[in-house]
Amino acid sequence: MTGLKYSGEWFLPENNLKLSGRLVIDEENKKISLELYGEQYLDGSWVIINNPDRDKRYRSKEHNHSYETRHIVILGTTRTLITLINCQWDGTEDIGVNTYLIKYQAKFAFFDAHIRSLADLQIESGTFIYPYLSSWFDGFKSMNKLDYASPNEFKLTDEDEKDDPASISVTDSLHLVFFDQINRHMKEFGVHHETKFQKYLNLEYTEPASFQNLLMDAAHFKRLLEFSHGKPLRNKLLKIKVRTDKLLNYIRPAYNPDKVDTIHLDVVNFTLHKGEDVFKHTQHQNYMLFSAWNMDVKELNDIIQKWFVNEPMFSIYDIYLDSNNWFNHSDVQLSPVMFKNRFLNIVQGIEAYYREVLGSKTEQQNSDQEKENQLRKAEFDLKKNLILESLEKGSELKEWFNSHFKYKRFIEKDTGLENMLRSVMSQFDEHLKQIFGKSQVLDFFPRYASTIRNRLSHGNNHKEIPGKELRIFFHAGQIILAICIMFSLDIKNIPEKITSYDLFARYITQIRNTELHFR
Numbered sequence: 001m002t003g004l005k006y007s008g009e010w011f012l013p014e015n016n017l018k019l020s021g022r023l024v025i026d027e028e029n030k031k032i033s034l035e036l037y038g039e040q041y042l043d044g045s046w047v048i049i050n051n052p053d054r055d056k057r058y059r060s061k062e063h064n065h066s067y068e069t070r071h072i073v074i075l076g077t078t079r080t081l082i083t084l085i086n087c088q089w090d091g092t093e094d095i096g097v098n099t100y101l102i103k104y105q106a107k108f109a110f111f112d113a114h115i116r117s118l119a120d121l122q123i124e125s126g127t128f129i130y131p132y133l134s135s136w137f138d139g140f141k142s143m144n145k146l147d148y149a150s151p152n153e154f155k156l157t158d159e160d161e162k163d164d165p166a167s168i169s170v171t172d173s174l175h176l177v178f179f180d181q182i183n184r185h186m187k188e189f190g191v192h193h194e195t196k197f198q199k200y201l202n203l204e205y206t207e208p209a210s211f212q213n214l215l216m217d218a219a220h221f222k223r224l225l226e227f228s229h230g231k232p233l234r235n236k237l238l239k240i241k242v243r244t245d246k247l248l249n250y251i252r253p254a255y256n257p258d259k260v261d262t263i264h265l266d267v268v269n270f271t272l273h274k275g276e277d278v279f280k281h282t283q284h285q286n287y288m289l290f291s292a293w294n295m296d297v298k299e300l301n302d303i304i305q306k307w308f309v310n311e312p313m314f315s316i317y318d319i320y321l322d323s324n325n326w327f328n329h330s331d332v333q334l335s336p337v338m339f340k341n342r343f344l345n346i347v348q349g350i351e352a353y354y355r356e357v358l359g360s361k362t363e364q365q366n367s368d369q370e371k372e373n374q375l376r377k378a379e380f381d382l383k384k385n386l387i388l389e390s391l392e393k394g395s396e397l398k399e400w401f402n403s404h405f406k407y408k409r410f411i412e413k414d415t416g417l418e419n420m421l422r423s424v425m426s427q428f429d430e431h432l433k434q435i436f437g438k439s440q441v442l443d444f445f446p447r448y449a450s451t452i453r454n455r456l457s458h459g460n461n462h463k464e465i466p467g468k469e470l471r472i473f474f475h476a477g478q479i480i481l482a483i484c485i486m487f488s489l490d491i492k493n494i495p496e497k498i499t500s501y502d503l504f505a506r507y508i509t510q511i512r513n514t515e516l517h518f519r
Contacts, residue, residue, distance in 0.1 A: 003027045008078030010034060012042050012071060013116045013248065021102075023076060023084070023109070030270035034074065034084060034104040037095070042071060047092060047100045074104065075114045081251055083110040085118065085211075109268040113242070113250040122208035122243040124262055127200055128218050129236045130225055132288075134199035134281035137166075137178055137300070139292030142199075142281065165202075168301050170308035173209070174217060177202040199281060200238070208243055215272075217308075223321055224307045227485065228289045230503045232325040234273040239266050286502045289482070290491055294500070303489045312356050313488045319349035320481050340456055343470055346477040347421075347449045353484040354420040358427065373409050380407045417453060421446035428483050434495035441476050441511050448473055469516050475507035 003025040009018040021036035039047050069089035076082035086107035095101045115121055134142040165179035182197050203217055215237075222235050241264050244250055250263055285293035292300055307317075323345035326338065384405055391398040425432060425446065436442055452470070479498060486494050498504050 006076065006078040006080070006082060008076055010036060010042070010074060010076045013073055013075060013114075015042065015044060017042070017044050018077075019102075023078070023082060025109070025268055030275045032084070032106040032109050032268060032270065033090070034076075034087065034106060036102040036104075037099060038102075039098055039100060041069070041089075041102060042074065043069075047102070071104070073115065073117060074106070075248075080112055081114050081249060083113060083115050084108070085110065107269065107271050108237075110240070111266040111268075113263065113265050114248040115246070116248055118211050120246040120248075121211045121240075122246060123205065123211060123214050123240050124208060124243065125202050125204040125241040126214045126218065127202050127238045127240075129198065129200060129238065129278045130222065131233055131276075131278045131280050132225070132229065132283040133178075133201065134180070134197075135283040135285075135293075136225060136228060136288060136291045137199065139285075141292075166297075166301075167204075168304055170305045173206050174308070175204045175206070176221065176304065177204055198279060211240075214240070220308065221304075223317065224304065226321055226325065227317070227482075228291060229283070229287065230289065230324065230501075234276045234278055236273045236278045237267050237269055239264050241265075284502075286500060286505075289501045289504070290486070290497050294497060295492070299492065303491060306489045310488060313353075313485070316349050316352050316356065316481075316488075317485060319345050319352065320478075320485060323349070324478065339474070340470065343449075343474045343477070344453060344456055346474060346481055347417075347453045349481045350424055350449075350477060350484065351417060351420055353481070353488075354424050357484075357488070358423050359420065377407045416450070418446045418450040421449055424484065425480065428480070428487070431483055431495050431498075432480075435479070435498050435508060436511060439511060440517070441472060441514060445473060445476055445480075449477060472511060472514050472516060476511055479504055479507060 005022050005024050007022040008020075010021050010023075011018040017040065019036045019038050019040065019042065021034060024031075024033045024035065026033060036042070041047070071087045072085065074084040074087050076084065084104075084106035087104045090103040090105045092100055092102050165177050168176045168178075170176055178199060178201055180197050180199050201221070203214060203221075209217075218235055218237070222233055226233050241262055243262055244260060252260065253263065285291060290300075290303070295303075323342045326342060388398060388402060391401065425442065432439075432442055448469075452473075482504070483494055483498065486497070491497065499508065
């Protein structure tokens with residue numbers, strides 16, 4: 001086991017019991033492990049090994065596979081203050097007479113402060129790393145970020161960018177700040193070192209945010225990058241800036257030993273990046289659907305802002321990304337059923353776009369339909385009263401007629417799925433012609449997609465749907481839905497971006513050259 005170790009006392013915020021142990025940051029196995037030594041657990045209960053009162057946690061992997069103990073917060077006092085978040089008990093074993101090793105796994109470790117609960121974290125900003133961020137956000141400028149300041153020192157090529165980082169206001173309370181930083185690493189003591197630049201993203205809040213909101217906002221930006229790159233990506237949280245008024249205790253900065261309003265806490269976590277290299281920043285422009293390589297700064301900034309505020313489209317974004325990301329870049333082979341579900345997702349996404357953008361009624365249309373209903377009801381009531389007057393007073397027929405004949409509101413019938421798909425494709429007819437030319441696959445797509453969707457949704461003839469044609473239509477639907485999303489973000493020159501994007505270029509070639517024929 002390799003990594004940093006922090007020895008000291010560990011306890012729960014609501015408990016005065018302090019246990020000796022050590023925290024191990026295991027970089028190799030991507031784990032944050034807490035090892036405690038003694039006869040008690042953090043909650044004060046004793047380790048009991050004798051039957052029949054044997055502790056369920058003692059060697060539970062041998063005796064009780066379902067037992068779990070969780071603590072939201074564990075605090076540690078070592079050479080610094082440490083707060084562990086989302087901790088799960090990971091085993092108990094004896095290592096001596098009345099001495100036991102009790103292990104926990106933590107999801108996050110915050111350094112230099114103690115908190116009582118996650119609700120006490122009032123976050124003003126969080127610093128993240130995303131792979132390929134510089135290539136995506138800087139375009140050509142990402143190719144030459146470092147310059148010589150002296151024979152033994154480098155500087156950023158664009159010093160103005162360091163002093164004035166790019167800031168984008170995406171909501172009233174959230175700003176995204178992109179900045180570069182030079183990092184020097186000692187490769188071999190006294191021999192040589194390595195100098196690299198890294199692009200970072202700061203999520204800065206005008207009002208304090210919760211830790212959950214910080215992670216959700218970071219994940220939402222990550223999904224924008226995934227849409228552009230066409231594959232799942234990871235991110236890494238490096239530090240957070242928090243207010244001090246609700247912290248139990250914190251280490252005051254050396255440059256300001258007096259009480260401060262905010263402090264920065266370093267963060268260790270492996271679950272966000274899952275061990276993947278998030279520090280890489282070079283990506284060929286053809287492997288990104290859109291980026292600073294094929295649009296100017298203002299357009300890219302506007303896209304980022306729209307991605308955060310376009311809430312009616314969020315579910316459509318998720319449908320596209322989840323369908324595309326299913327076990328993408330993994331060794332898992334999709335089963336036929338899983339691939340058919342991906343096709344269903346794409347069709348559902350296009351249908352959702354129609355309902356949100358093309359099929360939603362305006363206030364005027366709703367008002368017109370309400371007036372139509374009022375006129376129809378007045379005419380109905382007039383005719384009904386004439387009939388009632390002609391029937392014998394108090395007769396069973398008159399009572400039956402009056403109770404059974406009620407006005408039924410007029411509601412326009414819902415548009416069929418095939419027509420919905422045709423409407424969406426008609427909206428982008430010029431784009432599709434520029435991308436595919438004359439294509440029998442596109443001509444047949446609405447009928448095929450609606451037919452197959454109905455068959456798959458009702459579990460009919462699951463095995464009789466040919467995989468080859470389904471894959472062709474899946475790729476066609478994926479490009480159509482991508483166009484819908486790009487249009488919702490006001491991306492310009494959509495056909496050029498679609499055809500130059502390597503992933504879609506291969507799909508377009510397959511669709512154009514397919515030997516399948518339809519009638």
